[in-house]
Amino acid sequence: MKNWLKNNRGFILFVFFFGFFRLAIADWNPIPSGSMRPTLLEGDVVLVNRVAYDFKLPLTNQVLAELGSPERGDVVTFKSPKDGVQLIKRLIAVPGDVVELRDEVLYLNGVASQYQSPVQVKEPMGGGLTMPAIQAQEILSGHAHTVQVLPQVNAMRNFGPVQVPEGQYFFLGDNRDNSADSRYIGMVPRHLLIGRAHRVLVSADIKGNWWPRWDRLVQAIQ
Template sequence: MQTWIKTNRSFILFLCCFGFFRLAVADWNPIPSGSMRPTLLEGDVVLVNRLAYDFKLPLTDVVVAPLGEPQRGDVVTFTSPKDGVRMIKRLVAVPGDVVEMRNAVLYLNGAASEYLAPVAVTEPLGGGQTTAAIQARERVAGHERAVQVLPELNALRSFGPVRVPPGQYFFLGDNRDNSADSRFFGMVPRHLLIGLAHHVLVSADILGNWMPRWDRLVQVIQ
């Protein structure tokens, strides 16, 4: 065993450095569901900056040093406070914000979002089923992103108003009517934030023919 370790020490060192880099510095995250459509699609693999907010001990939620503040509009990976599952959602409200939704219109600190350039599309639901959808550009608090609603589904389109407490964050999926998010599991404490998703690394059509989506290669997440 000692001889094998000595012979392969360079490779072992590489694996250790790579493991530390992925666990503490940068990571990738596959997108398995449609909760962030149309921003992220099933089959996307996104790059995550684990140092965007905090430096943590690898394999733990223990924060060693804060490095940056989460911003409204960030697409964030985090651990669900409900069941410990890793999730990826849009950060819509930070500590001190008052967030509300009325008939699918998002309000932040009393100001209603604007919805620009709405367009009707057909969206997959899985299992070969589809539904009508309306996509638009949502503008609020100086940030603009693509969102969609699914009018034919029975969904939670009104809540609040609620104030985000210190050290907590409120998340929504961009696919507003098909997302398990802070409307259902509540606020997310900062120590459960994993990192900032900033680019789509690669993508494949996993709901169809599994062909690569070349147009999404190294695409910036907005």
């Protein structure tokens, strides 16, 4: 055993530091669902900065040091306060904010978000089926990103107003009518935040022909 450890110490150190890097510094996560369409697509693999906000004890939610402040518009991975499942959504409201939805329109602290350049698209549903959808640029605190609504889906289009408590955060999926977000799972405490997703590393059409999406390679997340 000693000889094996001695002969393989370089490989062992590599595995140790690689594991530590993934668990504590940065990670890459596949996107399994369409809750963030059109920003993120099923089959995207995103790079997540695990120290964007906090440095944690690996494999725990124990925060050792706070390194940054989550900001509205960030795309964040976190553990659901409802069942512990890892999710990825957009941060909409920070502690102290009052958030509300009125007929799909997002209000933050009483001010309605702006929606620009709406277009009608066909949302793929699998099996070659599609559903009508509307996409538009939502302006949130000066940050523009694309959101999507599905008029034919029975969804929670009205919510709040509610104030975000201290130490917690409110998230929505960009695919507003197909997302299990803070409307359903509640506010997310800071210690459940994992990191900020800032780039698509690679992507493949997993709902179609599995061909790589070369145009999404190393694409920044807006």
